[in-house]
Amino acid sequence: MDFERLFDFLETLNANNSKEWMDENRKEYESVKADYVKWLEDLDLKLSKIDEKYYSSSGKKAINRINNNLLYHPNKPTYKDHFGAGLDKRPKTGDFYIHLGIEEVFVAGGFYKPKPELLKSIREAIDYNGDEFKAIITSETFQEHFGGLMKDDDKLKTSPKGFSQDHKHIDLLRLKSFAAMKPFDRKDVLSSDFKDKVIETYTAMLPFRRYLNKAVTV
Structure with a gap:
């Protein structure tokens, strides 16, 4: 996984945060996202071997939408400045969350x-x-x-x-x-x-x- 490319994309997106720019650069977004989904799926597989009660999910299900919810937060930019993903998310339980952003990088849960x-x-x-x-x-x-x-x-x-x-x-x-x-x-x-x-x-x-x-x- 080329995380340098992921961060470069997020920084450029943050500087050009609009649907027009995203439409023009959709191919790059999909390529970066696909690489990250593949990385998440390998991580998902490794975690499933650690915890017998682990709830496995595909990378596509784990990764969050990059669009902000403008219906409830109309003042936010169109797109997030990070890639978020939740693993081991059994329904109605807390997940294991990975946040890769230009301002913050962290892993959280609960x-x-x-x-x-x-x-x-x-x-x-x-x-x-x-x-x-x-x-x-x-x-x-x-x-x-x-x-x-x-x-x-x-x-x-x-x-x-x-x-x-x-x-x-x-x-x-x-x-x-x-x-x-x-x-x-x-x-x-x-x-x-x-x-x-x-x-x-x-x-x-x-x-x-x-x-x-x-x-x-x-």
Whole structure:
């Protein structure tokens, strides 16, 4: 995979962000996208050998649309400045997300601002066995890779409905997002072992994602 070409395309697209330009350069976009889809499919295959419960999907299903949703965000540019892809995305669970952008490169997973019913399920799981979740996110491996949970600026200032203010895990119950992220830089992506680094990150995040996915499906 020629990631240098991918970044070059994104930078040029960002400087000429219009449907007219994309129409004129559609062939290049499709070629870059096809290479990335192939890379994702190889990664998908490798991850399926690590996790027996892995939910495999094609690269075409994994990759996100590059168009912004202008219906809900009319002030955004026509096209995104990144390629996003979600792997191991069993229906109604959190995926393993890869973000390759001109401003940000990161791998993330979990639930970022989930719907109320999912958030309720996660809180109920923490109420039931929060010690297990706490042990996961404070483990040496998790801290080394992610430094803890992603910062949640939208968290509650009081206890959520149905939970005591003096609950032993009130700090977790107040959260509205349960996500972890590992940042990379472009040099990482262009290195020959980038896929290995992504696989290592997937493995480090697996107990965290398994806990949350079990919370919303059981």
